[in-house]
Amino acid sequence: MHEENSRRDMIKKVATMALASTALSSLSERVAAHDKAVGEPLKGKINHSVCAWCYDIPLADLCVAAKKIGIPSIDLVDPKDFAILKKHDMITAMVASNGPEWGITRGFNNPAHHDKLETYFRHYIDETAKAGFSNLICFSGNRNGLSDEQGIENCTKGLQRIIGYAEKKKVTLVMELLNSKVDHHDYQCDHTAWGVALCKSVGSENFKLLYDIYHMQIMEGDVIRNIRDHHQYIAHYHTGGVPGRHEIDETQELYYPAIMKAIYETGFKGHVAQEFIPSRPNKLASLNNAIHICDIA
The missing domain is CATH 1.10.287 (Helix Hairpins)
Structure with missing residues (x-):
């Protein structure tokens, strides 16, 4: 037995x-x-970009590598580095604005910041327009005890001080949706519904959202439905694997080909930027794979 x-x-x-x-x-x-050869032609349904901060290499080198993959844009580049982009015939689909004083935790939901933010963003709007770019990132700031309603009211007042200037310069201010559960504790613009409510309150086509797929999967899930329901308020997308914000392949819980298909079917003409942190030794190979995962037929 x-x-x-x-x-x-x-x-x-x-x-x-x-x-x-x-x-x-x-x-x-x-x-x-998905280990496609670098330089393999892309299908063209998605406009690709990549966030510079995820790659510990000089911006000029990233420009060269991105062009070989078929990426025309580098996200979150500061105006001081625009000349590098121009030298390599690249654009930035999303201009960075979070300098040493302003950023994710200190933003438009605090009226005490509005005077300085107006001056600060007028400068960044000027630099963005002068370079011929169109999207400029911004942030709500942390709640610090504010209700959702008060946060929307405060952000609206602050943004309306500069939105007319942005319209004149043909620049869109784009507020990023971030998770407050794992990465950015207490950040206020942490749900699609809140961001959409703010867009409606500001009331300008030159204020929209950056829908970060990684962040919104953590906060609320239901990614495809939210994209379909609220695409008119979204100017830009970021990617990232959940959990961990690493590669967007089948080692994580999101299926990016279906998400890209949903984005494409909304008629979206903007850019989707890879913002995952590569966990593998060959970071550029991970980037190349991600682009082909999102390169839907």
């Missing part, structure tokens, strides 16, 4: 190991299927 049980146990172990091996092999094959 003991020998019989041992034999059964051994058979179960072998079967389990075989199943695990098959699953790992299948996953490896599916991930490897």
